[in-house]
Amino acid sequence: MNDHTATGPPAGLNPTDPEQDHAEAHIHPASEVLVTDRAHRLRELVPAAVTIGLGVLVLVLAQGIRSGVRVELGPPFWPTMLAWSLIVFGVLQVGVNVLRGVSRANLPDPLSGWGIGRMLLTAVILVGYLLLWNVLQFWLITFAACVALTALYGGRGWRPLLVFPAIVTALLHFLFVVALRVNL
Amino acid sequence: MIQIAASPVTDGIMTVLQVDTLLYIGLGILVGMLVGAFPGVTATMAVALASGFTLTLEPIQGLAVLLTIYVAAQFGDRVPAILINTPGTPASISTTFDGYPLALKGQAGLALTTSAFGSAFGMLFGILILAVAAVPLSEFARQFGPPEMFALVVFGLTMMVGVSSGRVLKGLAAGAFGLLLATVGRDPITGDARFTLNVLELNGGVPFIPVIIGFFGVAEVLNQILTRRRHLHHVKPVTQLGQWMPGRKLMQRLFKPMGIGAVTGSVVGLVPAVGGDIAGIIAWDNARKVSKHPEEFGKGSLEGLTAGDTSSTATLGGSVTTTMALGVPGDSVMAVMIGSMMIWGIQPGPSLFSSRPDLVSSLVTIMLIATILTLGLSLLRMRGMVKLLELPSHYLWVIILIFCMVGTYSINNSVFDVFMMMIFGAVGLFMLRFGFPAGPAVLGLILGPLAEANLRRALITDGWASVFTSPIALVLLAISVAALVVPPLRVQLKRRKAVGAGADQAKVSS
The missing domain is CATH 1.10.287 (Helix Hairpins)
Structure with a gap:
């Protein structure tokens, strides 16, 4: 596979323009x-x-x-x-x-100031998540990290900020702790 | 009671037909279809992520999950290509040419089903190539000594660099970077420590699964986070599916473009590192040249759609063949898969099929079952798939990032691995932003020890003469040089022609 890791239309193509060849x-x-x-x-x-x-x-x-x-x-x-x-x-x-x-x-896609801030905050949250791994319960910090990341990326309301993190945490707990018996 | 004579072929098939392996195939299909359907999540990324938590499985079960994700992603990625004009993975670029125009004409349903039939046809053709060519190719490659093995690694690396269009120098630099990463740890001949920086964990080398997850998972998501605008206009999918199943007459008409696609894809797939995206575009162009209605191509032609889709999936068989028989990954997904296989103790290469003769039939069976089940799933009229395309990307980012972290940790229960993954995520982001392709770097990391050990052995035996007096090594090196030199020269020639044509036009108009 050609190594285009990013998908989507190439530079200069507008996916919403049906007239473009x-x-x-x-x-x-x-x-x-x-x-x-x-x-x-x-x-x-x-x-x-x-x-x-x-x-x-x-x-x-x-x-x-x-x-x-x-x-x-x-x-x-x-x-x-x-x-x-x-x-x-x-x-x-x-x-x-x-x-x-x-x-x-x-040429790469242009950066946005909002994007740079969001990426830096993502790095802070992920490093914090990793450092707390062996300190707090896995499900608790995973839930907190999911809430923080979802809020950072624009999720608002109880479904993105409560239900979605709960589902991800439950899924990870089942897959890694219960099924694969990873020591988390 | 029917007695089945034990043979490697039946052994390989029976291993796959175990209930738990079939369940893992089902899991792989679900994950692969979803991965393909979400633009921005590539098959490479999904396989890299899955490799984190399949390492604890039995090798055949793990291979079943990874291969099935790859197969199913080739079907799922057609859905966004047709409904929102955005390829789910690069392999479905050619699907957008006619798929989206068909959807705009109210024929989205027909586009989805004919695309699925074409993809299944291509996949079966590719599997046939795997079944027929894998063992003879590996037997031929078993004659290779150190010079030929070194040339083979150079060949694989340069093919991957060569297809990184317009980025040959950066591709070469990325390949050299990967080869350098592979030198960290113990020397393969003397056992001396190199570049370990007194870090105990680095004595065993740079762990490649965290590197792969960093390059293909974290780096890609971070790049999307960096570049996605705050108030992005979300492309609404086409929701009117119209007619669903194609009639017999239509299927008969599509047999020719499917044949063109299958042959094109199989040939392209056997060339290491050239994958579905290129094969799809070549087959689409070939089908247009021989079509009775070339004017319809690009404006909603079912012939164009099926030719491209058949071709891009037909590459998969060839790609698995070269990976297993030569140890040179057919594409970046297979490069990631080699990493997992090495941890399971399966070393792809010329001697693989003589030490594990049952493996060919296991691979063929996994891919056959995955193709048939995924085709069945693709033919179900699922409104839910359309809904999925409206899912905001921030959900995906969270899932991928958290899975990258936990998946990497689960490989060795090691926080060091997670730090390595994060470091290489940052390195991968730099590479992505500045145009260095990650594929050659991963390939260099995986094939580095093989390249170094074989080159040093060859040089110790008879100096550079041992490399340059071997006809096989010479042919492989000549193709490698051609793969690097010819594409930039062609671009240069085209550019000169365009400049010349522009000057002529300017003269005429003045």
Whole structure:
């Protein structure tokens, strides 16, 4: 499977517009048009820099691998080879994606301020949920985490905030604690 | 009393026909249909999540759940594609071309049932490929030594990178990142510690199920949370289903596009890492070229709909075949499944079918039962399925996130695994936002030890000459290079042609 982890129509397609020729858009995509404005080029520097930085980091760490056995092509050989590959791929990314531009189809969906706040709060709730795992009863913290997350994502009223978390908690308790006997 | 001679084939079938395994198949069908029907939940995500709590099951039962989810998702994903013009999973992209126009014409019911018949036909064709090709392919691959095995891993990785259209460099970087993750832990030849950062848990390597759940579950949901607008206009599904079952004449007319779809999908499916989405689009285009009514394609053609759907499901048999026989995942779902199989002690690869000869018939039986039952379920006129499409996405986000956490913990009762899952969720989100495909990274993580051990063995024996004097290794490496180089060159040529055509038009108009 092609690794489009996100589903839904590709960039430029409107699912509510029946007049749009979706088939043509897929077979002859507009993705071949390059975006060359400065903001997008600068953004493309980030993945290139991370790729090169990771390669350099691994090169440094690979120097510290100590082997008790003297063998040809020892433990640092393969990581060093991969680290150099990463550096080469990063440099090529600068040449291709930064200097030339990036395909329109490869641009991500735009972020929203509301979305960033919601994601940060999600992280806080999930970390709190994990830290309380061995402190409070599993069903209690699962119910509380479900209520908090549902409220955060816009659920209002007794059904989303009480019934839905209760069902999820009961289902998890039955599946993991009763059926699979996980020590929760 | 009829005596059934014991053989690997009957053994494999009988293992699946146990009551508990059949119940797990039923569970997989329900989960798979639901997963397919919800846009935003991919089959890869569902299989990654399910792998968390199937590890405690017997291998065949666990495989039954995972494979059935995969099969049923191929049917369920057609529902939103037809009713709200949004593919449930990428495999149903081609369904939207004609499915939604048919629904707008009041023929949603007919679109849903013919799509289900096409999907079942494609699935059965794919299963036939699995039954016939799996053992010969694995016997051929058993001749492979270290150089060929290394080339095979490179081949699998580059095929997955090559189909990440327009992202070849980032795909290669993601693959190298996955291979690097696989080096954490003990060296496969000397046993020395590498990159463990004095963390005891990392001595056994980076645990791949938490990584997979992080990449395909948490990262995807976080991306949806980041990008979904506060007051999103919810697409209303088409509710008028109209005529339901197709007549005999119509089915006869659809046999040709189904045949085109089945052949296209089977061929595409045998190429590692190329999946249903691409196969569906290719078959849709092939069917349009030979149709008596090409003008109807894209505007509500049942031929176009069935050709695409048959093709996208026919890939599944080929995908399972290459995964089991070569150990190279046919697609990202199979990459996730390999992770689970390795924990169960099943090592997909050339020697799998000689050590477990019953497994082919077990896999074929699971997929056959799943296909027939899912087809039956798809033909029921279910109004509830339409209602499900109106469910707000926040319910799904909560369920997926909580299941990711608890499912990961349940693998080893380890909080460390859950932290790893969260870290790789964040890494996966970065990759998603900056265009690094997760598939090659997961594949690199899973195949890394195989690639490293075989390359080092080959080099120690005879240097690089051992790789470059093996005809099989050379062919595999040549195809790998072609898979990486040819698509960008074609895009470049197209772009130049388009620029040339634009310049000509400008001259004419001036």
